[in-house]
Amino acid sequence: MSEFDRREFLKIIGVGAGGAAASACSDPVEKLIPWVIQPEEITPGLPVIYASTCQECTTGCGLHVRTREARPIKLEGNPEHPVNRGALCARGQASIGRTYHPDRYRSPVERGADGSISALTWEEATAKVASAIKAAGSKVAVLGGQTGPTLSALIDSWLDAVGGGTRVVYEPFAREALREASTAVFGVASEPIFDLTDTDYVIDFGGDMLGTGASPVEHSRQLMGARDARRERGRAARLVYVGPRLDETASASDEWLAPKPGTEGLLALGIARVAYDAVRASGRTPAGDVDAIESVLKPFGPDSVASRTGVPAEAIRRIGSAMAAADRPVALPPGVALTSRRATATNAAVLLLDAVVGAVGRAVTIPPPSEGPVASFRDVAKLIDAMRSGDVSVLLVHDTNPIYSLPPDSGFAEALEKVGLVVSFASMPDETSERAGLVLPDHTTLETWGDASPRPGVRSLVQPTIRPIFDTQSLGDSLLAIARALGQERAAGLPSGSFRAVIESAWSDTDFRAALKRGGEFSETGASLAPGVSPGIARLEFKEPTFEGDGSFVLLPVPSPLLTDGRGANLPWLQETPDPITKIAWQSWAEVSETAAAELGVTPGDVLSIETPYGEAKVPVWPRGGIRDDVVALAIGQGHQVGRYASAAQEGAEGRVRGASVISLLPSLTDESGGRAWLAAKARVTATGSFQRLPFTQGTDNKRGRLLGESISLVALAKGESPWAPNQGAFMAAAPHGEEHGGNGDASDDHGGGHEGPHEIRRAFDPSDDSEDGDPFRWGMTIDVDKCTGCSACVVACTVENNIPMVGEEGVLRNRQMSWLRIERFVGDGYQQLQTGRPGPQNHEALGDTDVRNSPMLCQQCGAAPCEPVCPVFATYHTPSGLNGMIYNRCIGTRYCSNNCPYKVRRFNWFDYQITGWPEPMPLMLNPDVTVRGQGVMEKCTFCVQRMQAARQDAKSAGRDVPEDGAIQTACQQTCPSGAIVFGNLKDEKSRVNTVAEENAGRAYRALHVLNTRPAIQYLAKVKREEGHGTGHAAAGPVRPEKSA
Amino acid sequence: MRSIHLTRSLPAFLSALAAAGLLAWAILGESASHADVGSTLVAGSVCEAHELKALAAEDPHVSVEIPKEFDKSFPTREACLSHAAAEDPDSPGPLQPIQFSHKHHAGTYEIDCQYCHSGTDVSPAAGVPSVELCMGCHNQFPKEYDQLEGIRTLKEHWEAKEPIQWEQIHRLPEHVQFQHRAHVRAGFDCQRCHGAVETMDKVYLTEDTIWWPWGLPSKKLEMGWCIDCHRENGASQDCYACHY
DSSP: OTTOOHHHHHHHHHHHHHHHHHHHHSOOOOEEOOOSSOOTTOOTTSOEEEEEEOOSSTTOOEEEEEEETTEEEEEEEOTTOTTTTTOOOHHHHHTHHHHTOTTSOSSOEEEOTTSOEEEOOHHHHHHHHHHHHHHHTTOEEEEEOOOOHHHHHHHHHHHHHTTOOEEEEOOTTOOHHHHHHHHHHHSOOSOOEEOOTTOSEEEESSOOTTTTSSOHHHHHHHHHHHHOTTSOTTTSOEEEEESSBOOHHHHTOSEEEOOOTTOHHHHHHHHHHHHHHHHHHTTOOOSBOHHHHHHHHTTOOHHHHHHHHOOOHHHHHHHHHHHHHOSSEEEEOOOGGGOOTTHHHHHHHHHHHHHHTTOBTTTEEBOOOOSSOOOOHHHHHHHHHHHHTTOOSEEEEESOOHHHHSOGGGOHHHHHHTOSEEEEOOSSOOTTGGGOSEEOOOOOGGGOOEEEEEETTEEEEEOOOSOOSSSOOOHHHHHHHHHHHTOHHHHTTSOSSOHHHHHHHHTTTSOHHHHHHHTEEEOSSOOOBOOOBOGGGGGSOOSOOOOBSOOSEEEEEEOBTTTBTTTTTTOHHHHHSOOTTTOBOSSOOEEEEHHHHHHHTOOTTEEEEEEETTEEEEEEEEEESSBOTTEEEEEBTBOOSSSTTTSGGGGTOTTOOOSOOGGGGOOOOBOTTSOBOSSOBEEEEEEEEEEOOOOBSOOBOOOTTOSSSOEEEHHHHHHTOOTTTTTTTSSSOOOOTTOOOTTSOOOOGGGOOSOOOTTSOOOSSOGGGGSOTTOSOOEEEEEETTTOOOOOHHHHHHHHHTTOOOOHHHHHHTTOOOOSOEEEEEESSOOOOOOOSOOOOBOOOOTTOOOEEEEEEOOOOOTTOTTSTTOTTOOEEEOTTSOEEEOGGGOOOOOHHHHHOSSOOOEEOOSOHHHHSSOTTGGGGSOTTSOOOOTTOEEOOOSSHHHHHHHHHHHHHTTOSSOOTTSOOOHHHHHOTTOOEEEEETTOTTSHHHHHHHHTGGGEEOTTGGGOOOOSEEEEOEEEOOSSSOSOOOOSOOOOOOOOO | OOOOOHHHHHHHHHHHHHHHHHHHHHHHOSOOSSSSSSSEEEOSSHHHHHHHHHHHHHOTTSEEEOOGGGOOSOSOHHHHHHHHHHHOTTSSSOOOSSOOOHIIIIIISOOOHHHHSGGGGTSSSOOOOOHHHHHHHHTTSOGGGGGSHHHHHHHHHHHHTOOOOEEOOSOOOTTOOOOHHHHHHTTOOTHHHHOOGGGOSSOOOOOOOOOOTTOOOOOTTSHHHHHHHHHHHTOOOOGGGTOO
16 A cells, blocks of 8 residues: 555545546537438438429519428529529528428327317328218318319319318419409409519509519619619619508508508699690500500699698609600509509509500510419308308318408308318318318428419429428328329329329429429410500599597508418418517517607607407507508418417416417408408507517617718719718728738739729728638628618528527517628618617608618628737637638637627527427528527627638639639529629629629728728618608608597 | 554665565566466457467466367457457447458558449549448358358348448538539548548547648548638639539
8 A cells, every 4th residue: 555655645536537538528429410311412411402382472582492412401493484583582482391390280180079189090080081072962062272273273173073062262462453453344253463674663552562563573683783883873763652651562662652541543643644744645555455444534724633632732743754854764563551442443543553564564564364373352251151051061172261260250260160071182281271170281282293273374384393391292282182082083084193293294294304404494475465444444543541449540460571371470480580570579569650750759669559340459559660550461371370480388378378369450351353452451550558678679779870871872883972981991991002011912903002092992991801811702792771671681691601690589578599691771861869767669761761771790701800809719710812710619708809899790599409490300401501509609790601611612623722702602692682782702802792892882882981991891872762751751741649539 | 543653664665665565576477467376378259369379479487278169260259359449439430330450451451442432433433332341252252151140131131122321421411512522623632621530440520630721620521621722722612612
C-alpha cells in the first residue's frame, strides 16, 4: 500500500473521470439503412425534382417538388407553367405541411353513435359504404370542391354507375357572379381571364388581385413587370384600386378610391360612361350592341355617380379619360369581399368598362364555356333542402368543409342530421369530417395522381412524390373500389384498373412521360373568343345592393391572404406568418376606422361585440386609418374548433375555438346569379369592456424617418434627384482619384472621389472590399420595395427551407417568433414622436393614402457587422465570401449579437424547438442540408448557404470553377411572385444583382446606412407615380357611420 | 508458522519442479487440446477442419481426422477466420447484422470501393449499397455458399424485402455538413480517412494520431484531424464550409 501514493491516485482518478466523460460524450450508435432496391434516379444526398400541381386553391399553379431520399422537403413553382412561371404563393409553400401533418387520419375510421372512433381496414370501409349505397338507390349525393377534369368526370360517371344521384360542386369563393356577368355582357358563360402583361392602366374594383384574387401569383408578376420603374414616365403601369379597405392591392396602387360599399359597380359605370364618350369622340366604337351599351350607361353621368358612391366627379372624369386614352387598359372585377346581392351587376359593369375601352380580346379574354359541372351555390341550397326532407340517404363529402364555410342560416348543419350516412374523404379532421359516420381519408396532393385545367391551353398533372405515409387511398381509387364492391354490373360502366390508369388514359393523347416531366401540356394560348357586348346586358339592374340588419357598420368579410377561406387554418406556418396588412398572427381581429374606434371608445385589443341578425362574435379591435368609417372588416378563416393549429388546441385548450369565424355572422343570401353573397349584412358594433392581447409582430407603421422602407416620386427619379445621397457614406467619404483609402485596397476609379455629378452611380463603398481578396464571391441582394406587395410568400418559403420552428400564439405574444425574414410595413416616411412608457400599437394610415411600403428585412450580411465583434466565443464571424456566418455549435447563448444588431434580424432559440417543434411525422419534412438548432442557440438568415454549397459543388463536378449567375437562388428569391428579390455575386459586374441595382441606381439605398454597417443588400425605393395630384386621393373623405333611426 | 527453509532448499526445489515438468511434457505430448489423447486430431466443425488441414499441410507428422460431414469447402477458411475475428470481443468495431468482410470483398477480390459505394464522387453522402446490389453477385453464386450464415441472412432480407440495418461507424455530428464528393474529387484515396478497409474483417474507426503543432493527438473524424488535412492541402478552413 505504501507504493500507492498521491500521484498514482490523481492519475487513476483523472483517467477514470476522463474515460467516463469520453464514453458519456460519444454519440449514440445510429443505424445506416440503405434501400433494398435503390431507385435508379435517386442518389442519396442529391435532390430529385418532380413536376406536379398545387391544389391549395383553384388557381392551379405548377409545382416543382424537391425531394430528398424519396420524400418531398420543399415546394417551388414550376418555371415552365404559364400560370405561375416558377413562383409560388405563401399558401402553396405551406401546403407541403399537409402531407406531414400530425392531425392526419392514419386509416379509415368509423364514428359510432356514441361518438367513439374505431379504425377500419379499407375492405371493411368500402363494404360499409357500398352496402349503404345499395340500400339508398338514387338517394346518393356527392358534395365536393372543384377538382381536376379527370377526377370530376370520374365522379360523374361513378354516380351514374351506382344508380344515380346528385352531384354538387361547392367552392366558398366561387366566382359565380363573374360567370353570370359574362353571360349577360358577352353571351358566354365562362370566367374571363385578365392578363396584365404590358398594361399601362389597371383598375381593380375590389378584387385584391395581388393578394386574394383569382390568380395573385400571375397578376403580381404581370403587373410588376409592366410597372418596372425603369420605363419612362407615362409608360409605366398605373394601378387604381377601388375598395373600402386598404388591402395588399390598394397598398401597391397609385390611387385608391373608397366608394360606399356595394357601389363599386356604379362607379365602374360612371367611369365607363366617361370612357365611352371619349372613345366615341375619338372615332372608335366598342364592339357589340351599341344601343344596349348606351342605354345602360345613360343614367350614370359622373355627377350622379359621384353622389351615389361618394367618389368625386372629378376623379371619375379623370380616370375615365385616362382609361380611354390608355394603350392597354384593363379593369378587374370585384372579389369575394365585395360580392354583394348585386354582384352580377357589379361584375357586369366592370366587364362593360373593359369592353368600352377595347380591352376585350387583348387584356381580357373570354374562354369558351368549360365542360363539366361548375360550382353552384344554388345547387347547394337545393341539396340542403333535399337533405332536410330526407331525400339523401348517403352523402359523400370531399375537398370541402361545409359545416365551417356555409353560413349557419343555410341550415346545412341541421340538415346533415337527417342524412343516413355521411362519408367524408378528408385527409385530416375538420368540422365536417368530425360529423361523418365514415371517413375514407384521401391522399394529400403530394401522394396522389390527378390533373388540373385552370384555363384553356393549360393542362397540368399532379403526380405522387412520396409513397402514402398513412393508410390512405386517393378519392378516385376509393370510388372505383366502392363501385366494384357493388357488383360487376355496376362497375362495368367504369374504367377497370386504378385511378392512375384513368389519368393515363385521359392523357393518352399526349406524350405522357414528357408531360410528367414538364408538368403538363401548355399551349401558347387556349381557344378564346372576343365577343362584343350583347343586348343581354340591358336586362340587368344596376343599383345599390341591399343589406340585412340594422347596424350602422357594413360587415366586410375579407378573404385572408394566408388562410384563404379557412382551409389554411390548420397549417401552423400560415397561422404564424403575420397577416400582411395588420401583422397579427394566430388570432382574429376586427378592423374599424380610427374615428369609429374613438367613438366606440376602444383602443387596440379591446374586445368588440359584432352582432348581425344571424350571429354575434366577440373580436378584439384593430383600429386603422385605411378603412371607411362605416365598415367593420373581419378576415375569413379563423374560428375553427377542430384542428391542432386551427383551434386553440395548440395552447392546450382542446375543443376551444381559435378566434372568431365571420361566416357565423353572415346570412345565406345570394346575388342575381344564385351565387353566394358575402357582402350582405350590416352589423351593430359595441365595446364589451374586456381586453384581449393581440399577437402582432409589428406594432407601428411609423418608421420615424429612418432609412428603411423608402419611396421616391417618379418626377424626382426622372430628374435624377436622390434624397439619400448625403446619407450614403456619411462616414466613408469617397477617396479622391488615385489615392489609397486606408485598408480598403485599391481605390477604383468609379469611387467617384470628390466629383459628384447628378447622374453618377453613387456608391459610397465597394462591397467587394468586404470579402477576402482571393475569394471570387461577395454575396449580396437587391430588393425592390416597389415590387414587394407584402404577400409573405418569401417568409413561408424561408421557414420551410431552413427548418424554422413555429412558436405558437404564446411565443408570438412574447415576440419570440423565429422567422428569419419579415416584411416590414411602413406608411409614409413617418415622424419622430415622443414615446414614454410602453406605447400601444399605432396606425398612421389615412383613407385614400396609398403610401405604403413593404420592405423585406433579413440579415444584411454586413461588411462591418455590429454582431461580429461582440461574440465572446467567435460563433459569428465574417466568412471569406462576405457573409456573416453563424456557427450554431459554438454559440453559448449570450445574445449579445442580437443586442447589437440594428436590424434586429437575429432570432434566439429560447426553447428546445428541436424536440417540440415538429410533432410526428413532421420531422420527415425537415431539410437535411440545414442543421436543426437546439435550445440556447442564435440563428439568422444565411442567404441559404446550403444552396450555395450545393451549387458550388455541382459546378465543380461539372468542371466549372464557380457557379454561374442565377444558378444559386435563395428560397425567398425563388418563390417571390413579383421578382422583388435578386441574389447574386456583387464581385461579378455582370450579375443581375448588380445590373438591376445599377439600372435603378436613382432609387437604390441601404437600410439604416448611416450606421455604417456596410450591408450587402441594396433596396430599391418604391416609386410614387403621381399625376400631379399628390400621393393618393382621399376620395371619399371622412364618412360618418349612419346612425340607426 | 513452521518455516520451510525455502531459501536454503530453493535451488533443489526448483530443479525438482523442472524435472516434473519435463516428464509431464514428454508424457502428455505437444498438443493436449484435442480429444483423444494420442496422435490423431479430429475436427469438430468445418472451421476446425480447415485449421487441421492447414496444420497437417505444415507439419506432416501430425495426424488429423476429418469426419465426412465436416469435409466441406464452405464455409471457406477465410470466412471462418473472418467470423472468428469479428466475434472476438477484443477486436475493434461493432458487430454488424451481417458479418460482411471488407477484407474478403475489397481485399481478396479487389472489388473497387466505388462499385458498392457509388455515390461517393457525385453526392454529399457516400451511400451504402442496397440489398439489390449485393444480390447482383450473390444471386449467381453456387448454392453451397448459402452455408455461410451471412449469405443466408442476406438472402432472407432480399426475400422479405427488408433493408439491412448496418451500424454506422463513420458518423459526423448533426451540425456538420460534409461533402463526400469534394473529397473524392480532390483525389484522395478512401484509405486516407477510412483506414486500410481492405484489411478489415470488421469495419472500425482506425486510430490516427496526428500531432498538432501544439502536440496534441487527434483521432480520425475529429475536427482537429479534418482541419489538419485541410491545412496541409490548402483546402478551405472557413467555418462556414462545413458548419451551417
